[in-house]
Amino acid sequence: MTEAHLLKQALRSVVSGQAKANACAYRPGWHLAPPVGLLNDPNGFVQHNGRYHLFYQWNPLACAHGAKFWGHWSSLDLVNWRHEPLALAPSEEYESHGCYSGSAVVDKQHLTLIYTGNVKYANGSRTAFQCLARENADGEFDKIGPVLNLPLGYTGHVRDPKVWQHDGQWFMVLGAQSLDLQGKILLLQSPDLLTWQSLGEIAGSGLNGLGEFGYMWECPDLFRLAENDVLICCPQGLTAEPHRYLNTFQSGYFVGELDYQRGEFPHGEFNELDLGFEFYAPQTTLSEDGRRLMIGWMGIPDGDEFYQPTVEQGWIHTLTCVRELTLWAGKVIQRPARELQRLRGEKQTWSGTAQQAPHWDITHAEVEIDTDQPFSAQFGEALALVWDGEWLTLTRINRRTNQPETRFWHGALRQLTVLCDSSSIEIFINQGEAVMSSRYFPTLPARLTLAGSEQIALSYWPLANCMIE
Ligand code: FRU
Numbered sequence: 427m428t429e430a431h432l433l434k435q436a437l438r439s440v441v442s443g444q445a446k447a448n449a450c451a452y453r454p455g456w457h458l459a460p461p462v463g464l465l466n467d468p469n470g471f472v473q474h475n476g477r478y479h480l481f482y483q484w485n486p487l488a489c490a491h492g493a494k495f496w497g498h499w500s501s502l503d504l505v506n507w508r509h510e511p512l513a514l515a516p517s518e519e520y521e522s523h524g525c526y527s528g529s530a531v532v533d534k535q536h537l538t539l540i541y542t543g544n545v546k547y548a549n550g551s552r553t554a555f556q557c558l559a560r561e562n563a564d565g566e567f568d569k570i571g572p573v574l575n576l577p578l579g580y581t582g583h584v585r586d587p588k589v590w591q592h593d594g595q596w597f598m599v600l601g602a603q604s605l606d607l608q609g610k611i612l613l614l615q616s617p618d619l620l621t622w623q624s625l626g627e628i629a630g631s632g633l634n635g636l637g638e639f640g641y642m643w644e645c646p647d648l649f650r651l652a653e654n655d656v657l658i659c660c661p662q663g664l665t666a667e668p669h670r671y672l673n674t675f676q677s678g679y680f681v682g683e684l685d686y687q688r689g690e691f692p693h694g695e696f697n698e699l700d701l702g703f704e705f706y707a708p709q710t711t712l713s714e715d716g717r718r719l720m721i722g723w724m725g726i727p728d729g730d731e732f733y734q735p736t737v738e739q740g741w742i743h744t745l746t747c748v749r750e751l752t753l754w755a756g757k758v759i760q761r762p763a764r765e766l767q768r769l770r771g772e773k774q775t776w777s778g779t780a781q782q783a784p785h786w787d788i789t790h791a792e793v794e795i796d797t798d799q800p801f802s803a804q805f806g807e808a809l810a811l812v813w814d815g816e817w818l819t820l821t822r823i824n825r826r827t828n829q830p831e832t833r834f835w836h837g838a839l840r841q842l843t844v845l846c847d848s849s850s851i852e853i854f855i856n857q858g859e860a861v862m863s864s865r866y867f868p869t870l871p872a873r874l875t876l877a878g879s880e881q882i883a884l885s886y887w888p889l890a891n892c893m894i895e
Pocket of ligand 1: 466467483494524526527528542585586644645706707727
């Protein structure tokens, strides 16, 4: 299909579906959601001349995965966003089954997108090309085409290029599946973004002392953080354990040191980035003021997603809030980006026993809970959080199976910051030592109900909606 035809189809879908999507009570107040259709991974997160650009995997035509487009938002402050013209549509043969995930860099003052052209064949096989598109003077993206074919030794699952500059050269990490069906991360180098030379596998299942660790690793990101290198990736195929790897697919990181000459990345253990029900495919960028910012998809591609009630309203999924990353004692710490404090309304505080706490409206709110004593919290009727002095557990009813499902954190609790939107909760534990992110669909307006006979101190801010032009 020609690009013009695809763009017309997308536009028609937005025009005819937007009013219904906007009327949905679960539409977020201050998180990013697609105008209509399905959103998945954040892509091409970058700041250029002060303005943040954030692209996203988007099927504007249905609440289904399929031949993905790249949607595009921009913002000066990470709070107020503007819709930009659709950036990429899967119009060419080398991307016939989707302009899949990738990243953005600024090359000679031009915003440049590096993404995966996904191609599927009638016999069920597939191939992938890593492709380039450059912004022109009209703010549109001109496709340059494939700059890297499928490397030898891998299946057609090679995707999600994340590119950065180091010592005057470009480097790329790529998610890959080897022919023996092991998930890997490849490192490549280029002088000009157009020709790429492989430096080999830097991490993966069976490498760097890791045993079998998944059949495919998606969405890598590699960056410097406090004198270390952090590799983020999303391994698929990890076996669930009683208290971890409980989602269908995982998203986590390794801390190590990348040897650019040898193409080696000795690293420590894998840690999950988020312990909630919905978090996947995060991407980071370095802001112009030197902060490492991350945003993720508050979703998992596991089929359970389609039981979410927003599907009836013609849209599905949101992104997480933007988070600032730091490293402490070898662990990635995540805090809500400081810009989000601009959404706060008047602060209220309260202290006393948990069961006497006010039933604040948490439809759009931030709640801080200071205690190390046992208590439980009910978010609407849809999510229950229990701290028993040792384990923090988050429980909800799975919408497909109708059975309870639980996620866990173990440690010494001191403080929780809970960011609430009309259909999501992000729980930051001990100032970002761990995070639990989840979509939820309570009766609205949702109220907070605490229980427990111990003393607790609370702060509460209503949150304003973010502006989307
Ligand atoms: C992760 C992912 C990526 C791929 C994209 C397609 O959710 O599977 O690996 O590029 O989604 O939408």
